[in-house]
Amino acid sequence: MTGRDPMGAAASDRRLSDTLLAHLPAEVEVPGYVRSNVTPGIVHLGLGAFHRAHQAVYVDDCLNAGDVGWGIVGVSLRSADTRVALAPQNGLYTLSMVDGSGERLRVMGSILTTLVAPEDPAALLDALCDPRIRIVTLTVTEKAYLRNATGMLDDRHPEIVWDLANPDRPKSLYGFLAEAIARRRSAGTAPFTILSCDNLPANGATLRRLLTAFAGMRDSELGSFVAEVIAFPSSMVDRIVPATTDADRERITASLGVSDAWPVTTEPFRQWVIEDHFPSGRPAWERFGVEMVKDVAPFEDMKLRLLNGSHSAIAYLGLLSGHETVAAAFGDPAIRSFVTALWREAIATLPSDAGLRPEAYTHELSKRFDNPALKHRTAQIANDGSQKLPQRIIATALDRLRAGGTADHLMLVPAAWIAACEARGHSLPAGHFTDPLDPALDTIFAKSGSAAETVAEAFAAAGFAAGSEHLEALKRTAARHLETLRRSGPAAALKELSS
Numbered sequence: 132m133t134g135r136d137p138m139g140a141a142a143s144d145r146r147l148s149d150t151l152l153a154h155l156p157a158e159v160e161v162p163g164y165v166r167s168n169v170t171p172g173i174v175h176l177g178l179g180a181f182h183r184a185h186q187a188v189y190v191d192d193c194l195n196a197g198d199v200g201w202g203i204v205g206v207s208l209r210s211a212d213t214r215v216a217l218a219p220q221n222g223l224y225t226l227s228m229v230d231g232s233g234e235r236l237r238v239m240g241s242i243l244t245t246l247v248a249p250e251d252p253a254a255l256l257d258a259l260c261d262p263r264i265r266i267v268t269l270t271v272t273e274k275a276y277l278r279n280a281t282g283m284l285d286d287r288h289p290e291i292v293w294d295l296a297n298p299d300r301p302k303s304l305y306g307f308l309a310e311a312i313a314r315r316r317s318a319g320t321a322p323f324t325i326l327s328c329d330n331l332p333a334n335g336a337t338l339r340r341l342l343t344a345f346a347g348m349r350d351s352e353l354g355s356f357v358a359e360v361i362a363f364p365s366s367m368v369d370r371i372v373p374a375t376t377d378a379d380r381e382r383i384t385a386s387l388g389v390s391d392a393w394p395v396t397t398e399p400f401r402q403w404v405i406e407d408h409f410p411s412g413r414p415a416w417e418r419f420g421v422e423m424v425k426d427v428a429p430f431e432d433m434k435l436r437l438l439n440g441s442h443s444a445i446a447y448l449g450l451l452s453g454h455e456t457v458a459a460a461f462g463d464p465a466i467r468s469f470v471t472a473l474w475r476e477a478i479a480t481l482p483s484d485a486g487l488r489p490e491a492y493t494h495e496l497s498k499r500f501d502n503p504a505l506k507h508r509t510a511q512i513a514n515d516g517s518q519k520l521p522q523r524i525i526a527t528a529l530d531r532l533r534a535g536g537t538a539d540h541l542m543l544v545p546a547a548w549i550a551a552c553e554a555r556g557h558s559l560p561a562g563h564f565t566d567p568l569d570p571a572l573d574t575i576f577a578k579s580g581s582a583a584e585t586v587a588e589a590f591a592a593a594g595f596a597a598g599s600e601h602l603e604a605l606k607r608t609a610a611r612h613l614e615t616l617r618r619s620g621p622a623a624a625l626k627e628l629s630s
């Protein structure tokens with residue numbers, strides 16, 4: 132396929148759209164349903180690549196099977212980029228699944244409309260109050276939960292302060308959800324179920340706690356209503372989705388013969404485990420491989436501690452060792468054997484009676500990390516370490532120490548996080564990755580303290596192991612690693628652990 136049609140128009144002159152669906156190459160899968168028959172049933176907050184490669188695909192499966200009441204209203208809480216790309220394409224975009232054996236393309240039709248919250252908060256509140264909406268899903272990333280260092284709602288955050296004073300024009304997810312819940316309640320509309328799909332432990336219960344706190348600050352009765360009436364099932368989501376590159380756009384546009392401004396690239400693997408508590412109804416997701424369970428906690432712990440924990444390790448050690456992608460870093464024998472030892476430390480903290488199969492899981496993970504076609508950048512995963520490490524690494528390390536074990540491998544990860552943050556502007560480009568804690572980290576690094584001093588201040592700023600009796604022990608181990616990283620580099624730190 133050259134990207135030129137017989138009339139001579141370049142592929143990039145024509146945009147993917149409903150009317151062009153019938154003209155795509157036969158090997159490209161397209162929606163098997165009539166999109167104009169689909170009605171909205173879900174509002175999704177956080178229209179990033181992950182949602183479009185994961186949940187939107189499971190919903191597309193349901194629509195293909197004729198369950199057409201579950202179309203998605205996709206919402207960006209920040210930038211208009213996704214709307215700008217997708218609106219001229221009628222919300223259509225291409226999902227590209229890649230592995231060593233090639234690429235499969237499928238055009239997704241499950242996102243019916245796209246909204247940009249800051250442009251028109253009233254439109255989002257209207258969408259949330261539509262009685263046809265029965266579920267609100269979220270992939271807003273860890274930092275949008277606006278927790279302070281002790282894990283409580285950060286009630287001094289400017290967006291929280293604004294939302295309390297301006298309930299009709301909210302900015303944060305809490306402002307939107309609380310106002311929509313209040314409006315539905317006074318209109319006599321059944322509440323929606325709120326389904327967090329972020330990589331947080333007990334994500335449903337966590338969101339319930341934080342939204343209850345926010346709603347209670349507006350009005351104590353609304354707080355009780357959120358706590359008692361709204362359902363917040365927890366879920367574990369899994370699919371590796373690298374950020375889309377210009378090369379992806381060009382390759383996929385050439386294959387389609389029409390231009391797609393924002394396709395998503397992912398791996399063949401996908402997993403979704405959800406607590407089955409949807410009082411207002413839900414799609415029959417279990418028909419498409421979703422595991423509907425009573426308690427998602429063991430699955431969440433396994434995924435956060437084994438996949439995400441090792442991902443962060445690979446990201447920071449990979450960056451310090453000059454590896455640009457996960458596959459390259461995991462192909463480095465020293466990093467690979469470190470990750471194997473890290474998994475051993477983490478597996479010992481998982482429940483043994485929950486039917487998990489961590490050895491099979493890590494075996495499959497190795498194959499996923501090795502996927503040569505994925506080009507998952509270490510810098511992408513390195514973002515927001517202060518928000519990610521508590522549940523990926525620190526909680527695991529605390530469990531190890533509580534059980535009388537060691538956390539030597541685990542504690543190399545926060546040390547490598549600090550070293551990689553310090554390396555920005557030196558051996559790594561400034562701004563190579565970012566963290567909400569960057570202003571605080573800059574102040575800490577400017578003091579050029581010893582490894583022990585830097586670790587103590589960075590741990591305090593991030594709230595790592597705050598209040599735990601094991602905090603000092605964890606800091607000591609991390610400081611030892613940071614000293615080696617600073618003095619002799621990542622190879623020496625890895626070698627020290629392998630001997």
Ligand code: CS2
Pocket residue numbers: 330368369370371372438439442443511512513519
């Ligand atoms: C990654 C995750 O960027 C990151 O922090 O660890 O996005 C990871 O790829 C997904 O959780 C996989 O399901």
